[in-house]
Amino acid sequence: MSGLVGAPKSGRRSTAGAVYSVDRLMSGVIHVGGIGVLAAVLGICVYLVATVLPLFDGGRVKPDIAPEQRLDLPAGAQLAALDEYGLGAVFASLDAQRPGLEVRRTDTGERAARLELPASDSPWSAAAFDAGGSLRPLAALGARDGSVSTGVVSLSRGGDGRVPEALVEFARALEPAEALGAVRLLDVTESTAGRRFVVAVHERGARFGAARGGRSGVGGRRSDGLFLERAVPIENPDLVRSVFVSRDGQNVFAVRSDGQVERYWAGADGPGGAGAFVKADTLPMLAAGDVTAARMLLGGQTLVLGSSAGAVVAMSVAPDPLAPTPDARRMVVTDSWRIGRGAVTTLGISRRSRMLIVGDAQGGLTLRHMTSGKVIADVPGAGGGGGEGSIVAAAVFPRDDRMLGLDAQGRLTRLVVDVGHADASMKALFGKVHYEGRLTPEYVYQTGKGDDSSERKMSLVPLIWGTLKATLVAMLFAAPLAVLAAMYTSEFMDPRVRKVVKPTIELMASLPSVVLGYIALVVLAPFVAEWLMALMVGLLLVPVAVVGAAQLWQLVPAGVRSKVRPGRGWAHLLLVGASLGLALFATVRLAPVLEARLFAPSESDVRVASGLFNDAGTAPASVSAWLGARSSVTREEERRLRREGLYFVDGKLVTPDTSAPLPEASVSRAGSLRVWLDGARGEAWPGWLLVLGVPCVAIAWLIVLRVVPATGAGGDAGRFALALALGLGGAVGVSFALGGAGFDARDSVLGPFNMQNALVVGIIMGFAVIPIIYTIAEDALRGVPASLRSASLGAGATPWQTAVRVVLPSAGSGVFSACMLGLGRAVGETMIVLMATGLVAEMNTSLFSGFRTLAANIAVELPEAERLGTHYRLLFLCGLVLFAMTFVINTTAEVVRQRVRKRSAQL
């Protein structure tokens, strides 16, 4: 450098000092800048990791009160309520001598106040407090005469160390019932609309009550305080040890001490319907031992049982078309887990989250989040086996900040708990989780909650899937187009045309992705919906026509060709334009004809649809094995049945009636691609043809080019025609084979048509990606030394052979980098996905359904996420995963590029 600068100019021999200092300064600046960039990237990475890591932390627990505090209660007293701050606890006693409510301090166990239970004509015989269904501290009292009252036992706001006052409000829900006897067991809950449900097990029977109307005025009728009464046909009420009602009032669960759980269903008209409940199903508790504790988890859908063997089992009701129950639902065990210490003696729940606190026979307390399976606190007890030290009451404070345990000897344990991010764990984020109300474990992403009781589903797998799907579809569309366009521009196009074309394509890159997303949503999506078949036909027809036209051009006598000189200027484009126009015209004409023919319903389909069918009688064994006795089938199952020649109409199997003549104008027989996609009718093979047409022709052409010598009859045009025929024939053959073998494209790559789908987004994302790939690839191709080209042409190769065999391999690494840069853009694309996919977190391979990508998910959900909360950190984890994905892609790309470069350097 100094040699250059110091070259003698006007007699000066040495470099000026200023030049040196500028040199030093700039090199310093460049160093600082370079290191700064590295530091910034690393810093972002560290920040991401630091924000995400707390998600995987466990909880922290420490004792909160002085040891050996005692809280002595009369036998049989029940923990009824805690105040908001957890300073006071209300214990209810139904003891005949001294019935009432006592408010005790949770730090010292001292009595702070005593209240009477609401007055009643006959003594109270049963009580249920702090039920898990609703978010409010509801309570119910049942009396000897069979009457039931419901209400709220709550503590007023204490604060400042003052023990709050208890508020007790009750109102009669069910009238006395002499015939049924005293109330033994109770449960109460309130629906999301504030509608109250109560269930009572008497000595001789059981009753259910549903309030008429709910809590609010807007969005629901206000309750008038009256209850509708219905019978619950529990067979042996004396065997029942606990009873629960689900929050929606649809189900009553009776837990028997031998571990059987019986479910009673409210009927098709819901809890407000008429008549008695219907017995639906029974679930034996799978773990050994007797049921020693039972509790409804927050949300009132999941029932948790604890056994004498230390097992904790969670169960909920899931829809199952195969279930032999009147409501096509059954109870499923969603989780089972074992505490390490003896029998479970009591269960308590959080009012804020889906945490469960388990008290055991050895005086230990375990706090666990039931969705993530994370054990937040595991506190061994003071020991003292033999049941003296067993926990009789356990509770999580309303704010999830403390937990309380009380053992049989009156020893009080209160602990401060930092639950951290209880609902996040590796399993919850990346594994399949058995959520409540689902039949099987699933990957689900749905963080948008109803109220606090709803279970947050945080599996990132559907988002990663969506990101990959978006990228793949976009690249399938963009990469070939962009690379071929770059080859055309650099190798074949007249420089004057190139000067116009290249900047125009580069200009596409400046289109904001919001605009592209908007175009996708409003212009392209309806267009694709209307011209779907034409689009699919065009995908095959347009390239074939353009290539075919070029081949035909070769047949034109050389004299004529040289006059038009297609290698120069606009003539080339004219030829391409003319063939394109012709292809489009053919597509528009051909598509409706093909659609009507290929995707028409079969004659049997039409017969069944017009009502011409016979009862199939008993199903063949192969079908009845999976069909069972159900009332509805999915589209996949309908297609499966159809392959057996069976149809499913109005809940029964039928076969088409072939004897009757087909009515003339009954059901339209013309095919429609969208109807075909949405349904189960029509043949399977045309779907495969749509998918396989283009690849088969392309493969056939490649093979023909290799195998058949160019000197054959007809030359290149002949070879192309042969390839086309072979390809199409092959596609039809393979499609028939696949369709015949029972595979239906509608089960995999095609699916019900949604207007916001992967195809539309892929095309538009392709537009965003094409300029990037095109520009860089074109630069790389043009960078190939002209000597290579000249040598190749001079040796007798055609321009095409030169481009494909010499230029493209030499520029391979550059072209590959271009594709990878495009890929990087596609992975992180946000606005297009946000606007035009419908953001569905589905995991399917269908071209006609949407997806939800990591980037779009972050953009949508971050503004609403509470800072540093679980959701917030989850979104940062999305960012980190995205970062990791691009990192892996770029590293792979770099490694591949290096190898390619080495190889091309040998050229």
Added chain:
Amino acid sequence: MRVSSLMRTAVVAMVGFCAGSAWGQNTGTASQPAKEQRSSDQSSTDQPVRSARVDSALSDYRPVPGISGSIKSVGSGTMNNLMGHWREEFNRFYPGVRIEVEGKGSGLAPTALASGASQFGPMSREMKASEIEEFERNVGHKPTQLRVGIDCIAIFVHRDNPLTELTMAQAKRVFSVDGASMTWGELGVTDPAFKDRPIGLFGRLSNSGTYGYFKEHVLENADFKKGVREMEGNAGVVQAVGADRFAMGYASFGYKTADVKPLRIKGEEGGAIMPSYETAESGEYPIARYLYVYLNHAPGQTLDPLRAEFVRMMLSRVGQECVLKDGYYPISATVAKEELAKVGLEVAPAAQGTPRQ
């Protein structure tokens, strides 16, 4: 024909605009076209919807002297337009008051209120227990909640769809994972063009209050089906349903266009109810909710005059006319009185019935 295509273009423009503004600083009077669009819809409504009117018992707003200063509101994006309208009204009375409105999400309201960065926190949902707790930890008392309007949520289908009503139980089955994917025939549609076609589902983005409300009250906390497509804004949902004959979607009733048709909703008790002001207010129509503005107001203290006047204005007839203009329903005079009492204000008796100046 021409008119409807123009309107579609307008909706489309609005969707684009809303989406665009969501990424910029979504401050100030965003989405002005929305208002025009909706007011033109009201006239082209083909359903016999009783027109809503502001409760005549609501008091008029009378300005008081000596109000100055500046106000900042941070919160719901749904209520962004509404806050903008209130700003305009308030500035008409008090041109000297500077009002800044920032609407990026209801979730931002509690923190901004607690830190003192804003004086008003519009929210399209109730504060969650955790947010109230956080607020209380920082400030020492609970936030004050004011009900300022009613958002009536309708379930829309395409205008050509023969379906006219839906029960709440059906709505739950259609939208939630509790039911299998359904065809229109399963909802009782006999038209052969619809009978065997699957129902396409649309809803709001998962960060919106409407999404949460629908999930809690219609799906009873069950999950949305995976296939429910989430669209940006009420207008996005309405536009998508209007463009797809086989679609169904939920959005605020006020965003109805001529391309869509609201369904009558049948609760467990009573008949099928068409969304309207009367049915929402009385609780007959089952899916309606309040819109809220939260304040940082210590109980037992008097509100400073600037905020007091703004609250009074929101809950007066002028303020409630803004609510109506924005596609939501106004609250009744009784509710307004209750809300004013929460912050220690009374309806000025002298102001009743006298025309505004």
